[in-house]
Amino acid sequence: MSEKSLDTYLDLCTEVYDLSKPNAPEEAYEFYRSYAVLTKGPILEPMCGTGRFLIPLCKENFDIYGFDASTYMLSRLKEKAQRQNLQPKVWQGFLEDLNLETKYNLIFLPSGSFGLITDLEQVKSCLKILLNHLSSEGILLFETETLISNPNNSTISKVGIWTGNTFNREDGKMIILSILAHPIEDDISAFTCRYELVDHNKIINTEIELIKVRLYDIQQLSQILREVGFSRVKVMKPFDKEQIPSAEDELVVFECKQ
Secondary structure (H helix, E strand, C coil): CCCCCCCCCCHHHHHHHHHHCCCCCHHHHHHHHHHHHHCCCCEEEECCCCCCCHHHHHHCCCCEEEEECCHHHHHHHHHHHHHCCCCCEEEECCHHHCCCCCCEEEEEECCCHHHHCCCHHHHHHHHHHHHHCEEEEEEEEEEEEECCCCHHHCCCCEECECEEEEEECCCCCEEEEEEEECCCECCEEEEEEEEEEEECCEEEEEEEEEEEEECECHHHHHHHHHHHCCCEEEEEECCECCCCCCCCCCEEEEEEEC
C-alpha cells in the first residue's frame, strides 16, 4: 500500500467544492449515464469526490463502486447518501493502490480528476492498473484538459493575481476562497488556494493547498494509452460521442478499450 498522505482536498476545500459544485453538470451526467445504461456489470468511479456522479447513479440502482483518497470528500459523500437513505459502496484509497479481483465493465473519471495525476510515470502506472481492472469488453472513460487550457483565459483566476470568492454556510459562517494561478511549467497548471473560515468577522481556521493539473497533447496521451495496452482509443468533444475534438478544445473525453 502507498504510504503517502493527501495534502489537498482537506476540510474547507471539501466544503467549498460541495457548495460550489453540489450536483454534476446535467450534460456530463447524462453522458456518463448513457454508458452506464449499456453496461451489464459493475461500474467503478475512482476519485469519486463528494459523489456528484456516484450518488445519483446509486440512486438509480446502478451497480456502482467508488473510492477517493480524501477522507473529507468521502465523509461528505456518505453524509449526502445517508440523507437519501442510500448505502453507497465506497472506500478510501489512492488509485495507485487499487488491486482488486473484480473486473469492471465501466470505469469513469469525470470532471478532470485524471489530470490530478501529474507525474507521467505514475500516469502510465495508473492507466495500467485501470486496464487490469477492466473486463474484456470494458470501457475506460475520462476527461482531460488540453495544452491550450490556460489560467490566463480563466474567469476564476489570472496568473500572478490573487482572485477569489466567498461561500456562506448554513451556520452563518463564511468561507473565503483566494486563488493564485501559477505559470504553466512542463505542461502542469498549478493554483495556490487559500481557504479561510470566518465567524463574526474573525478568521477561525485557514487551509492552504497547491492544486496541480497536468495538461495533455491529445496525440501524446493517445500514444501513452496504446503503450500501456489499450488497443482502441477514441477521443471526443466533451459529452458528444459523435464529434471529434478541434484544435481549440480545452477539454476532451477519452474512450478506451482493450
